[in-house]
Amino acid sequence: MGVCLAPCDNFKRTNTDEDCHSSMLNEWLLSLARFLDAQNWSTQIHESIYLYAWIETTHVLTLMVFLGMLFVIDLRMLGLAFPNVRASVIAERLDRPMMIGLALMVITGVLLYYAIPVRTTQSLWFRIKIMLFVFAAINAFAFRARMQASVGSWDTDPKPPRHIRMGAAASILLWAGVVVTGRTIAYDWFDCHKELPYAMYWAAGCVDEMAALASE
Template sequence: MINELLMQFAEWLYATGGSRSIEESYYLYNWIEATHVITIMLCLGMLVFIDLRMLGLAMPGVSAVKISERLNIPMMIGFVIMFITGLLLFYAKPTYTIQSIWFRVKMVMLLAAFVNAVIFHKRLKASASSWEYEPKAPRNLQICAALSLGLWAGVVMTGRLIAYDWFHCYRELPAWLGAAAGCVAD
């Protein structure tokens, strides 16, 4: 049921003129994709520094709160642009993307990374003054930092795998994989 609704939405989206215009454009799709990749590097580059500091693996003599505060702005700018370009990439190829197991796994990991980030920032603000100059953050923040690194690595890898059609719906797939990928019978 949900797969049918998602497919109907994707077909409606693809029928709009803008979707096909982006997909068929000689340069636009490539520029959007390049911008998406560059802003992933900006966003995750800042995030990696923050997470490594929390784990005590980078810059142990620098205030963890100051690193987080200073890197949050470029990280959020990168995230916003990355998010917008990601939506545009989906908009350009919605019927292909909605039936990708990699896209679905990426979305679950992205949601988990978002929830982890919210928890991390709440914990950071609540306890920052007591450990800010310690080489490592408290255990609960270290767990969030390690989860962040793992989840974002998974988001990047599965995002890259969307382009490959090993498990796409036009291939013969086991029933469970077809359902997970969003395959809809014609």
């Protein structure tokens, strides 16, 4: 592995190319978060008595709409619900309300991030949540493609084929992961101000704490 040069001088303990790039990414993310944090709107949402609560309530309600529709589709694909309704009908007809729920959930989620950008950027749980969200989205696209390619042969079967059931189970598990990591963002177990191992600081993007440890 090569040696990292100037941009990563703060990270002498980890000066491989790979660590250097992740440190640069963490520094860039933190800079962006601090820029957002300095904006008046961010402070106003965070310090508002009701606005933040309403945004979070809307986030939970739209999560219910999105996940609710998703569960109906996935439970049908698992062969556990709506056995006498064609699988393609369930998937096609519920797609729009599910996507409306998803869009509103993402918008309110971005606003929640905007209200508390620095702590959220340095939250290990938020980072895991975003990764699971990306995996869930990839799974959804792959699942949809697989389903559309084969649905003609099993559309009316109460129990779809194994590969479809596996995709639906993966979808439920990934979204359950998104929900639990979303909830754990509120906990301060791995916040940067805590005394943590270097690897945890790295995973959470605690740039200043990593630099302090490196300089010891």
